[in-house]
Amino acid sequence: MSPRGVAIPDLRERLFAAAERVVARDGAAALTSRAITAEADCAKGVLHTHFAGLDEFVAELVLDRFARSARQAEALEARVGEATVADNLQEVVVALMDALPSAVVGLAVTRPAAALHTREGFRSGVPAFDAIQHAFTAYLQAEQRGGRLPADADPATIALALVGTTHHLLMTRVPGRQEGAEATVRRLLDVLLRS
Template sequence: MSPRGVAIPDLRERLFAAAERVAARDGAAALTSRAITAEAGCAKGVLHTHFAGLDEFVAELVLDRFARSARQAQALEAKVGHATVAENLQDVVGALLDSLPPAVVGLAITRPAAAAHTRDGLRSGAPAFDAIQHAVASYLQAEQHVGRIPADSDAATIALALVGTTHHLLMTGSPEQTTDSTATVERLLAALLPR
């Protein structure tokens, strides 16, 4: 337990990681401010010192993980011409699907205050699925320029289909569906990417 009054480095990330562990291990019902701070080894009230409550905390966790996934998607640019197009896209989709435990996603969409805070963050420009879709489309266009996918491929539509499917899998998934999600993405990429 961190001593009272001592600044905790990277507190926000520490609390987020603790919440993910609690949700993954014990489910959405176990995700309380007390369980999160206990898992993080912090004082009981520290979450409420930095967030207006559990709903704001959950929304901020979701927004943070979406922003991290958007940064990972932007890194596709450096992969142009390397590995296969499908492998590069599978890496990004896999990272997005692993970005949040399904229990946290469930809380973010079923708790009205958390859902409202998440929507407000997205409306104010927090990166999420639209940023990921744009990064995927830009990557596919770059792969077109180097001749790894046909010039007449519709990069924007491929990106929309891939990111839309990923969004669906993330929002409706469960820990047991990881293998099914991976297989679904592989089938989708096989259908979308011209050979």
């Protein structure tokens, strides 16, 4: 355990990762401030020193993971012409689903204070599905200019369909059944990119 009064490097990420491990191992019902700090090997009160409570913490975890996923989606443009268009898009979608465990998302939408804080974060500009959709559209337009997407394809509609499906899968998937979600995304991309 870190000594009292000593700064803990990357504390937010350490707490976020600990929370994800607790949820993965013990389920959403086991997610308490004490369980998180014990998993992170921190003092019991450290979470409440940095967050107003568990609801704010859960919301900040979801906002952080969305922002991370948006950055990964924005990095797609650097991959234009590499691998396949479907593989590049699938990689980002799978990473997004991995970054947002369904149990954590469930907490963020079912706990009223967490849901409110999450919505406020999105309204204040934290990137979410809209940023990911924009990044997918920009990537697909670049691939279209390079000839790897048909000239008559509609990048904005493809991006919208992919983001909508990803949202649906995040909200309805069964923990531990990632393969089914990945197969669904692959089938959707096969249809969308065939046009």
